[in-house]
Amino acid sequence: MRPTKVTGYYGRPVLKAPVWKSAIPLYFFTGGVAGASSTLAFAAGLRGNRRLARSAMLASVAGVAASGPLLVIDLGKPSRFLNMLRVAKPTSPMSVGSWVLTAFAPASMAAAASDVTGRLPRLGRVAAGAGAVLGPVVATYTAVLVANTAIPAWHDAHRELPFLFVGSAAASAAGIAMIATPVADAGPARRLAMMGAALELGAFRAMESRLDEAVAGPYMHGRAGRLAKAAEACSATGAVLAVTAGRRRRRAAVTAGALLCAGSLLTRFSVFRAGIESAADPAATIDPQRRRVDGRGTVGA
Amino acid sequence: MRHPAGPATPMTRMGFFTDTSICIGCKACEVACKEWNDVPDDGFDFLATSYDNTGGLSADTWRHVAFVEQPVSVPALGENGIRWLMSSDVCKHCTHAACLEVCPTGALFRTEFDTVVVQQDICNGCGYCVPACPFGVIDERESDGRVWKCTLCYDRLKSDLEPACAKACPTKSIQFGPLDELRARAAGRLGALREAGVADARLYGADETDGVGGFGAFFLLLDKPEVYGLPPDPVVTTRDLPRMWRAAAGAALALVGAVAAACARQR
Ligand code: SF4
Numbered sequence: 001m002r003p004t005k006v007t008g009y010y011g012r013p014v015l016k017a018p019v020w021k022s023a024i025p026l027y028f029f030t031g032g033v034a035g036a037s038s039t040l041a042f043a044a045g046l047r048g049n050r051r052l053a054r055s056a057m058l059a060s061v062a063g064v065a066a067s068g069p070l071l072v073i074d075l076g077k078p079s080r081f082l083n084m085l086r087v088a089k090p091t092s093p094m095s096v097g098s099w100v101l102t103a104f105a106p107a108s109m110a111a112a113a114s115d116v117t118g119r120l121p122r123l124g125r126v127a128a129g130a131g132a133v134l135g136p137v138v139a140t141y142t143a144v145l146v147a148n149t150a151i152p153a154w155h156d157a158h159r160e161l162p163f164l165f166v167g168s169a170a171a172s173a174a175g176i177a178m179i180a181t182p183v184a185d186a187g188p189a190r191r192l193a194m195m196g197a198a199l200e201l202g203a204f205r206a207m208e209s210r211l212d213e214a215v216a217g218p219y220m221h222g223r224a225g226r227l228a229k230a231a232e233a234c235s236a237t238g239a240v241l242a243v244t245a246g247r248r249r250r251r252a253a254v255t256a257g258a259l260l261c262a263g264s265l266l267t268r269f270s271v272f273r274a275g276i277e278s279a280a281d282p283a284a285t286i287d288p289q290r291r292r293v294d295g296r297g298t299v300g301a
Numbered sequence: 302m303r304h305p306a307g308p309a310t311p312m313t314r315m316g317f318f319t320d321t322s323i324c325i326g327c328k329a330c331e332v333a334c335k336e337w338n339d340v341p342d343d344g345f346d347f348l349a350t351s352y353d354n355t356g357g358l359s360a361d362t363w364r365h366v367a368f369v370e371q372p373v374s375v376p377a378l379g380e381n382g383i384r385w386l387m388s389s390d391v392c393k394h395c396t397h398a399a400c401l402e403v404c405p406t407g408a409l410f411r412t413e414f415d416t417v418v419v420q421q422d423i424c425n426g427c428g429y430c431v432p433a434c435p436f437g438v439i440d441e442r443e444s445d446g447r448v449w450k451c452t453l454c455y456d457r458l459k460s461d462l463e464p465a466c467a468k469a470c471p472t473k474s475i476q477f478g479p480l481d482e483l484r485a486r487a488a489g490r491l492g493a494l495r496e497a498g499v500a501d502a503r504l505y506g507a508d509e510t511d512g513v514g515g516f517g518a519f520f521l522l523l524d525k526p527e528v529y530g531l532p533p534d535p536v537v538t539t540r541d542l543p544r545m546w547r548a549a550a551g552a553a554l555a556l557v558g559a560v561a562a563a564c565a566r567q568r
Contacts (some may be wrong), residue, residue, distance in 0.1 A: 008528075009350075009357075009367060009528070010348075010530075012356060012357055012530055013437060014436070014527075014530060014531070014532050015432065015436075016359075016432065016434065016437040016440050017432065018428060018431060019428040020311075036427060036560075040560050043560045043561060044564055047564050047566075047567045048562070049564070074427075075425050075426045075427055076424075076425070077445075077446050077447060080425035081407075081425060083406040083408070083423055083425040084425065089402075089407070091403065091539050092402065092429065093403075127526045136553035137553060140553045141549065141551070143549060143552070144545045144546060144549050145429075148433070148539065148542055148545060149403075149429075149433045150399065150433055150434060150535075155538055158544065158548060159544075159548050161548075162549040162552035163551070163552045163555065166552040166556045169556070174384075187567075187568045188560075188567075188568070189417050189568070192560060192563035195331075195559040195562065196559065199555065199559070201451045207543055229562075285404060286532065289533045290525075290533050292533075293533050293534045
């Protein structure tokens with residue numbers, strides 16, 4: 001008696017798709033803007049570029065202000081959002097992130113408030129320093145958050161996703177700084193835009209080529225794939241425009257900044273969407289695992 | 302092995318051994334679970350997948366009986382036909398439970414019976430456990446925003462009763478007891494089946510060295526796990542977490558470096 005081979009159970013997904021809505025990829029964007037902007041503000045401040053420091057600080061506050069509500073709306077029980085601070089768990093990037101944000105948000109706001117009002121300058125400097133240190137954590141932990149799931153397109157990309165997210169965060173923070181700062185003072189933002197976009201595009205390519213072919217699909221085809229292509233086009237054009245016409249003309253700088261933000265936002269939505277498509281595909285879960293088992297040559301499973 | 306997040310006083314680990322070779326597909330377990338735990342209905346869809354209109358485990362289905370119809374040929378009789386595989390699926394109550402490890406509120410916890418349970422008065426519906434589970438077990442109940450799954454009848458266990466599904470199973474396909482005893486019994490049963498010529502019989506989740514440290518609710522299957530919709534080599538995602546944080550640290554430093562380089566000149 002030899003049963004004919006059937007793969008999967010009536011083609012049903014093995015995994016459950018994330019229940020998160022668009023608020024989450026939006027938060028990846030706003031959190032990235034907030035985190036990278038704080039670091040940019042601090043460095044610009046150290047170098048005495050007050051104009052750039054000021055616009056980056058305000059961008060950070062805007063990012064923080066948008067992030068809070070986005071995170072709360074997405075909870076199934078928004079009234080219980082404070083339960084996030086009930087425990088501290090290193091095995092949960094969401095717990096780590098909640099604590100980091102709890103420290104980062106007041107730092108970002110205090111730094112900007114002190115800068116704008118000119119009050120308590122010493123406290124303002126400490127807050128700006130704290131924001132600069134915590135900012136990169138805020139911009140990166142979200143990549144670990146999605147990678148730390150069973151979803152193949154996220155989990156298996158855990159090496160590249162942090163670089164993708166950081167590049168995307170740098171590009172968007174630089175883009176906003178270019179929009180909000182006179183061309184003469186925005187040189188560091190333009191250079192950061194170039195580096196951020198390069199990191200974003202490079203990490204995406206690296207991820208696509210390293211992933212198992214059963215897993216990489218969503219990043220290349222379908223809706224997530226189309227979002228990724230649009231993201232790439234926006235980021236690349238924005239970066240090139242930033243360091244060419246953007247160096248001289250304000251209008252070009254604003255266009256470049258907007259394109260960089262659009263690219264970053266599309267990147268987040270592409271990754272998010274790829275995760276949902278990956279969870280729905282039983283082959284993405286089963287095939288690599290089956291090859292692993294067969295490779296080990298053990299009986300058991 | 303005791304789990305770091307385990308209870309302070311170690312007790313005997315309790316679990317399920319689901320022996321699918323004697324499952325008759327009666328779904329008494331599905332019904333008993335719903336009745337005892339007051340689980341709401343999950344819609345009445347016609348799925349056209351054999352006798353299974355439940356589909357899979359969900360927030361509102363904590364036991365699910367899979368029906369696999371496999372075309373087979375029986376050369377001795379010169380006939381073609383089908384064979385039935387039936388299996389009652391349930392939360393695996395993993396030794397290293399991803400749902401519990403990623404839960405940011407501590408709503409998911411390990412009980413004194415070494416089972417994994419959601420405290421409904423704490424869950425804030427963040428949804429992180431849902432994509433973390435390598436088996437697609439835990440899910441959000443849309444009507445209330447929180448996540449739900451098998452509790453291994455925590456309330457019954459505390460009253461020295463066996464879980465509702467095991468109690469209702471007429472063939473003892475679902476067996477409840479101390480995990481050590483169940484594993485010994487399962488090994489014996491596997492030996493007997495192999496001896497009787499059932500070469501494809503295998504235990505699923507009885508091995509403590511697997512990617513989730515073994516299941517508290519394990520199975521005897523008659524085919525590959527994926528045939529039943531189960532992942533063949535599940536791994537708790539947090540196993541790779543140190544590597545992920547290292548990559549993130551590298552990325553964070555890259556950001557600092559890029560900002561520093563960008564600001565090397567003042568304007
Ligand atoms: S099977 Fe899924 S829901 Fe059950 S304990 Fe394991 S990770 Fe948690």
